[in-house]
Amino acid sequence: xxxxxxxxxxxxxxxxxxxxxxxxxxxxxxxxxxxxxxxxxxxxxxxxxxxxxxxxxxxxxxxxxxxxxxxxxxxxxxxxxxxxxxxxxxxxxxxxxxxxxxxxxxxxxxxxxxxxxxxxxxxxxxxxxxxxxxxxxxxxxxxxxxxxxxxxxxxxxxxxxxxxxxxxxxxxxxxxxxxxxxxxxxxxxxxxxxxxxxxxxxxxxxxxxxxxxxxxxxxxxxxxxxxxxxxxxxxxxxxxxxxxxxxxxxxxxxxxxxxxxxxxxxxxxxxxxxxxxxxxxxxxxxxxxxxxxxxxxxxxxxxxxxxxxxxxxxxxxxxxxxxxxxxxxxxxxxxxxx
Amino acid sequence: xxxxxxxxxxxxxxxxxxxxxxxxxxxxxxxxxxxxxxxxxxxxxxxxxxxxxxxxxxxxxxxxxxxxxxxxxxxxxxxxxxxxxxxxxxxxxxxxxxxxxxxxxxxxxxxxxxxxxxxxxxxxxxxxxxxxxxxxxxxxxxxxxxxxxxxxxxxxxxxxxxxxxxxxxxxxxxxxxxxxxxxxxxxxxxxxxxxxxxxxxxxxxxxxxxxxxxxxxxxxxxxxxxxxxxxxxxxxxxxxxxxxxxxxxxxxxxxxxxxxxxxxxxxxxxxxxxxxxxxxxxxxxxxxxxxxxxxxxxxxxxxxxxxxxxxxxxxxxxxxxxxxxxxxxxxxxxxxxxxxxxxxxxxxxxxxxxxxxxxxxxxxxxxxxxxxxxxxxxxxxxxxxxxxxxxxxxxxxxxxxxxxxxxxxxxxxxxxxxxxxxxxxxxxx
Amino acid sequence: xxxxxxxxxxxxxxxxxxxxxxxxxxxxxxxxxxxxxxxxxxxxxxxxxxxxxxxxxxxxxxxxxxxxxxxxxxxxxxxxxxxxxxxxxxxxxxxxxxxxxxxxxxxxxxxxxxxxxxxx
Numbered sequence: 041x042x043x044x045x046x047x048x049x050x051x052x053x054x055x056x057x058x059x060x061x062x063x064x065x066x067x068x069x070x071x072x073x074x075x076x077x078x079x080x081x082x083x084x085x086x087x088x089x090x091x092x093x094x095x096x097x098x099x100x101x102x103x104x105x106x107x108x109x110x111x112x113x114x115x116x117x118x119x120x121x122x123x124x125x126x127x128x129x130x131x132x133x134x135x136x137x138x139x140x141x142x143x144x145x146x147x148x149x150x151x152x153x154x155x156x157x158x159x160x161x162x163x164x165x166x167x168x169x170x171x172x173x174x175x176x177x178x179x180x181x182x183x184x185x186x187x188x189x190x191x192x193x194x195x196x197x198x199x200x201x202x203x204x205x206x207x208x209x210x211x212x213x214x215x216x217x218x219x220x221x222x223x224x225x226x227x228x229x230x231x232x233x234x235x236x237x238x239x240x241x242x243x244x245x246x247x248x249x250x251x252x253x254x255x256x257x258x259x260x261x262x263x264x265x266x267x268x269x270x271x272x273x274x275x276x277x278x279x280x281x282x283x284x285x286x287x288x289x290x291x292x293x294x295x296x297x298x299x300x301x302x303x304x305x306x307x308x309x310x311x312x313x314x315x316x317x318x319x320x321x322x323x324x325x326x327x328x329x330x331x332x333x334x335x336x337x338x339x340x341x342x343x344x345x346x347x348x349x350x351x352x353x354x355x356x357x358x359x360x361x362x363x364x365x366x367x368x369x370x371x372x373x374x375x376x377x378x
Numbered sequence: 379x380x381x382x383x384x385x386x387x388x389x390x391x392x393x394x395x396x397x398x399x400x401x402x403x404x405x406x407x408x409x410x411x412x413x414x415x416x417x418x419x420x421x422x423x424x425x426x427x428x429x430x431x432x433x434x435x436x437x438x439x440x441x442x443x444x445x446x447x448x449x450x451x452x453x454x455x456x457x458x459x460x461x462x463x464x465x466x467x468x469x470x471x472x473x474x475x476x477x478x479x480x481x482x483x484x485x486x487x488x489x490x491x492x493x494x495x496x497x498x499x500x501x502x503x504x505x506x507x508x509x510x511x512x513x514x515x516x517x518x519x520x521x522x523x524x525x526x527x528x529x530x531x532x533x534x535x536x537x538x539x540x541x542x543x544x545x546x547x548x549x550x551x552x553x554x555x556x557x558x559x560x561x562x563x564x565x566x567x568x569x570x571x572x573x574x575x576x577x578x579x580x581x582x583x584x585x586x587x588x589x590x591x592x593x594x595x596x597x598x599x600x601x602x603x604x605x606x607x608x609x610x611x612x613x614x615x616x617x618x619x620x621x622x623x624x625x626x627x628x629x630x631x632x633x634x635x636x637x638x639x640x641x642x643x644x645x646x647x648x649x650x651x652x653x654x655x656x657x658x659x660x661x662x663x664x665x666x667x668x669x670x671x672x673x674x675x676x677x678x679x680x681x682x683x684x685x686x687x688x689x690x691x692x693x694x695x696x697x698x699x700x701x702x703x704x705x706x707x708x709x710x711x712x713x714x715x716x717x718x719x720x721x722x723x724x725x726x727x728x729x730x731x732x733x734x735x736x737x738x739x740x741x742x743x744x745x746x747x748x749x750x751x752x753x754x755x756x757x758x759x760x761x762x763x764x765x766x767x768x769x770x771x772x773x774x775x776x777x778x779x780x781x782x783x784x785x786x787x788x789x790x791x792x793x794x795x796x797x798x799x800x801x802x803x804x805x806x807x
Numbered sequence: 808x809x810x811x812x813x814x815x816x817x818x819x820x821x822x823x824x825x826x827x828x829x830x831x832x833x834x835x836x837x838x839x840x841x842x843x844x845x846x847x848x849x850x851x852x853x854x855x856x857x858x859x860x861x862x863x864x865x866x867x868x869x870x871x872x873x874x875x876x877x878x879x880x881x882x883x884x885x886x887x888x889x890x891x892x893x894x895x896x897x898x899x900x901x902x903x904x905x906x907x908x909x910x911x912x913x914x915x916x917x918x919x920x921x922x923x924x925x926x927x
Contacts, residue, residue: 063455064721082721084453103452105459123459149459167681191678239669240544240644240686241679270440272674272724320724345723363723537842564842574846578855587912588849590898591919597890598922607921613845614919620842621850 047373048311050328051338057369059089067107067348068361071132073115074353079361080106086120099130101139108153121150121164141179152194157201165192171206183221187214194249205258207246229279231292232262236269243269248305258283261306261316276303276318296335305349317346317360431777432656433525435664436691436711440671443717443727445756446473446680448735449490456719456755459677467746475684478692484746485699486739487805491750491759494766497729502714509770509795523554524794525662526561528779537564540655541664542648556787559609569648571627575620626658641689649690653697673726708741708776719756733759741776742807749804767799775801848919862911871896882917
C-alpha cells in the first residue's frame with residue numbers, strides 16, 4: 041500500500057479490520073515489515089494475526105501477562121517480555137511458533153522491550169528498576185543500566201540507534217549513550233506522575249514512549265490531574281521533550297475537555313502529528329495532537345477502552361488493543377464510498 | 379456515690395485485687411490450670427490480664443486483595459499476573475509479592491474461608507473491628523477497646539488502645555462504645571508522638587497546679603458526678619501518664635540498623651514503633667497501612683503497597699518471635715473486605731466479601747494452619763466458611779478472654795462477641 | 808466572657824480535627840473527652856498564654872475576696888463558695904513571692920476543671 045500523504049485525515053479515521061480474541065488484551069505491536077499484528081493477552085499468550093490472510097496463531101509460553109512486544113527490523117523475530125520476568129525470542133512467521141530462546145531477564149515484570157535500528161541490541165525495562173541491554177543474536181547480557189530509582193516502564197531506541205531512552209513511574213527519563221553504555225542526560229516528564237500522600241502510592245509515569253523521526257523530540261504518554269489514583273480519576277496527557285542540551289522546556293498536551301483516563305502509547309506520525317490511545321472511565325479514544333498545540337485537533341471514539349497502540353510501517357494504519365479482546369485496525373483516511 | 383456505669387471505681391478495683399491477692403504475683407493462669415478453676419467469672423479475665431497478653435493488629439485499609447496476598451490463583455482467569463511462591467510451610471503457597479512473609483508462614487495461620495457479606499467500607503470496617511454488623515442504634519466496642527478495658531491492667535503504663543495511622547491523628551473515644559471513652563483509641567498520626575506532651579512548666583510547678591485542679595474537680599464531683607465528668611478528669615490523668623512516657627513514642631530512639639531492616643517508608647517506621655510500644659507494655663497496638671482500595675490498577679498498587687507491608691510486617695513478626703514475645707502477642711492482619719476475583723477494565727478489582735482471607739499469628743494460634751478453602755477461581759468458599767463473629771471469638775479466646783464469660787459493665791453483663799458465633803477451634807493450639 | 812473563651816477554644820482546637828485517610832471511607836468519630844484534648848488544654852501554647860494574660864490583670868487586684876469573685880465570675884459565671892475562697896487564699900499563701908504565678912495556676916485549674924467543661 042503506498043501512502044498518499046494528502047489522504048491522511050485523522051478526523052476521518054475508520055475501522056478496517058476487527059480481530060477477535062476471547063480474553064482481554066494488554067499490548068499490541070506490528071512487526072517491522074507490517075505483515076503481522078501481535079497482541080499480548082491476560083491469558084498469558086501473545087496472539088498473532090496475519091494481516092493479509094487474517095490467520096490467527098497463538099504464541100503460548102509466558103506464565104504471565106505479556107506487556108512488552110517488539111520485532112527485529114527485518115520482521116523475522118518477535119521479542120516478548122512479560123510479568124513473569126522472562127524475555128522470549130519467537131520466529132514471526134512460523135506456522136506453529138515456539139520460543140527459540142527464553143531468558144530470565146528481570147526480577148519482576150518486564151515492562152518494555154525495544155530492538156535497536158541495526159537489529160543487534162535488545163533493551164528491556166523492568167520493575168526491578170533496571171534497564172538491560174542484550175545481544176539480539178545470542179541473548180547474552182551486555183550491560184545492566186541502573187539509575188532509575190523506581191519501576192522502569194518504557195525503553196526505546198532513537199531512530200539513529202545512538203541513544204536509548206528509558207522512563208519510569210516517577211516520570212524520570214534517562215537518555216543513555218548506547219556506544220559507551222552510560223547515561224548521557226536526564227530529562228523530566230514528572231508532570232505525568234505524582235505521589236498520592238493519602239493513598240500512599242506512586243501513580244502515573246510513562247505509559248508510552250517514542251522518539252520523533254529526527255530523534256530530537258521524545259514523546260511520553262501518561263496521565264495528569266490524578267486526584268484519585270485508586271479510583272481511576274485522571275486525564276490522559278502527553279509530554280513532548282526536547283532531548284537536545286539546552287532544549288525547550290517539556291510541553292504538555294492534554295484533551296480539550298475533562299476526558300477521564302490514561303494515554304497508553306504514543307506514536308509520532310510522519311505527517312507531523314502525534315497519535316495516542318486512551319482508556320479509562322472516559323472510554324476509549326484516539327487523540328491527535330499537533331506540536332505546540334495544547335489540545336487535540338481530532339478525536340475518534342473507540343468502542344471499548346483502549347489499552348495499547350501501534351502505527352503500521354505504512355503510516356496509514358493504526359492498531360489498538362482492547363479490554364474486550366479485540367485488536368482493531370484503523371485507517372487514518374476517509375472511508376471510501378460504497 | 380452514684381455511679382451508674384462501669385467506672386472501675388476504687389471499690390471495684392480493690393475487690394479484684396483482694397481476690398487475686400498473691401496469685402497475680404505468681405504469674406499463674408490458664409496454663410497452670412488455675413484459669414479453669416476460676417470458671418468464667420470476670421475475675422478470671424482479670425487473671426488473664428495479669429499474664430500480659432498483648433495484641434497487634436495490622437489493618438490494610440481499603441480492602442486488600444486476597445488473590446494478591448494469602449490465597450493466590452495463578453494461571454486462572456481470575457488470578458491476575460502475579461504468581462504464587464512456596465512458603466516455610468510445605469504445601470502452602472502465597473502470592474509472590476510477600477517473599478519475606480512467606481519465610482514466616484510457619485508462625486502464621488491463614489483463614490481462607492472468610493465470608494462477611496458486607497461490601498461497604500464503613501460497615502465492613504465496623505464489622506471487622508467489633509465482630510458485629512453495624513445496625514442503627516447499636517454500638518459495639520472495638521477489639522482495641524475491649525483489650526484496653528479487659529486486658530490492660532488498670533495501672534497500665536500506656537493507654538490500652540493505641541492506633542498508629544498513616545494520616546492525621548484522629549479523635550478517639552467512641553470506639554469504646556458502652557465501655558466508656560477512657561477505652562477509646564489514642565491515634566498517633568503518622569506515628570508521631572501525641573501533641574503537647576511537653577510540660578510548659580517545671581515539674582513541681584506543674585504538679586502543684588494539677589493538684590489544684592484535682593481539688594476543684596473533687597469538690598465539683600460531690601455535687602455532680604457522671605460518666606462524662608469522670609471521663610473528662612480521667613483524660614488529664616492519662617495525659618499526665620503520657621507526658622511521663624513520651625519517649626516511648628519516639629521511634630528515632632530505636633537503633634538505626636533496625637530502621638533500615640523495617641524499611642525507610644512510613645509503614646516500616648510504624649511497625650518499628652509498634653515493636654517499641656509492645657515492648658513498653660502496650661496492650662493493643664494497631665498499625666494501619668493505606669491504601670488498598672484498588673479499583674484501578676490493582677496489580678501495580680498492590681505491588682507497591684505489599685512491598686512495604688512485606689518488609690515491615692515480616693521483620694516485626696520475626697523480631698517478636700526472636701525476642702520471645704510472640705507467645706503472648708496475638709497478631710492479626712485484616713481489612714474491611716477482600717477484592718473481586720474478576721478483573722475489571724481498569725486492571726482493577728472491586729469490593730468483595732464473599733470469599734476472602736485474613737492472617738493470624740502468635741498467642742496460641744497454630745503456626746502453619748490453613749483453615750478454610752475457596753474454589754479454584756476464588757469465587758466461593760467451599761470449605762469451613764467463617765464470618766466476622768467467629769474471627770472475633772477466636773481473637774478473644776487466644777488472649778484468654780472467654781467471650782461467653784461475664785463481662786461486667788454498668789452492673790450488667792455485656793456480650794463482647796456475637797453470641798451466635800464461636801471461636802475457630804482449628805486455629806487454637 | 809464565656810463565649811469568648813469558647814470561641815478561642817474552638818479556634819485553637821482546629822489543628823486536632825483532621826481527616827483520617829481519604830480513601831478508607833471510615834466514619835469520622837468525634838468524642839468530647841480525649842487524651843488529645845487534655846494534652847492540648849494542659850500544655851498547649853494557646854491556653855497557657857491566654858491564662859498568662861488573664862492572670863496578669865487579675866493579680867493586680869489586692870483584695871483576695873475581690874480577686875476570687877472576679878476569677879470565678881469570669882470563668883465559671885458564679886460566685887465562689889466559702890470553701891472556694893478558703894482554698895484560693897490558701898493557695899495564694901503557698902507562693903507569696905509570685906502572686907501572678909499563683910493566680911495563673913488558679914485560672915488554669917478553673918479553666919481545665921470539669922465544672923467549666925460541663926456547666927455550660
